[in-house]
Amino acid sequence: MCPRFDLLGASSGQCLLLFGKSFRIEVVLAQKDSADWAYRGEGAVNLVLAYTGSSPSFVGKVLRIHKAPRNGSPGASIPTLLSTHEQLLWRDIDGIVSSPNKEIAAQLYVPHVMSPLLGPKYVDPGRPTWRADAGKVDTHQDSVLLLTDHSLFPHGTLKGQPCISVEIKPKCGFLPVSRFISERNATKRSITRFRMHQFLKLHQGQIPELSEYNPPDLFSKSKDRIYKAMNDLFTTPQNNFRVFLNGSLVFGQLGGIAHATNLVISEAFEDALKSVCLINSDLFRRGLQTRLNLKLLVL
Ligand SMILES: O=P(O)(O)O[C@@H]1[C@@H](OP(=O)(O)O)[C@H](OP(=O)(O)O)[C@H](O)[C@H](OP(=O)(O)O)[C@H]1OP(=O)(O)O
């Protein structure tokens, strides 16, 4: 019988077989192994764990695990406003009182309260609760995907050198021109799906503010517009933009929606980059260097 695998709450008797690209790995994970796997992120369908241990078979790998969606639309959080007392308590903390629901308020508590108090490297942003509510890991599956961790340089490359990786979810970058779009829906020809979806998400309390990002900018082939897109992603990253340093998130939100970038978030990011980039601190203070670094990183 396979040993019990408890990393994600699998019931007794279940085992986890790992599949590489085209071969089956004869390794079974047990409860004791769970300490070596850290939450890396998730989407609507999969949850991803990164390996933090020292076994050569897993260094530089992530596990991508299928989720079983619960009934109802995934991610549609029910807007619940803060109580009067909570509003009084948090009134001086940027954005918390104006959050459309408690979930977003709770997310803001991490970067706005705990991170400045303890220092960002001591604060784990954790798994967004609305993700946990929207879908549990499918524990009936007996296998998961073992993939290369793309936030790190491949095994052995540039050993000892810092690795900065940028994740962009660009979304659909063009306007449809189909003749099948009725006059009633003519807006679709001039306003991107992303933009329309932003208004819907704001209305449903899924995002704290509209994104400034406009997908066609990123695909425009114009350097200025691409730079604008990067700037906008930096300003309102939501779930479209993340930066990792040596596999750890230094900007954006793991598995969820990041709030608009304020001075505290921007400075924490700059501090993280400062440890690996030569920077001019005067420029940093004026908030220019981050944008410059992004330009260097991405273009
Ligand atoms: O339809 P959209 O534009 O909301 O995109 C969904 C994404 O939402 P977003 O608006 O980017 O937050 C959604 O992203 P999140 O899980 O919300 O981060 C998924 O990527 C979803 O793909 P799938 O259904 O899991 O294959 C995406 O669905 P598909 O468009 O791929 O069906």
Ligand SMILES: Nc1ncnc2c1ncn2[C@@H]1O[C@H](COP(=O)(O)OP(=O)(O)OP(=O)(O)O)[C@@H](O)[C@H]1O
């Ligand atoms: N191979 C990988 N290396 C490093 N990080 C990864 C890898 N695969 C996924 N991730 C991280 O995990 C997150 C969630 O993974 P992924 O997008 O595959 O989930 P999903 O449920 O299929 O997405 P969605 O349904 O939202 O399209 C990603 O946003 C990324 O940050």
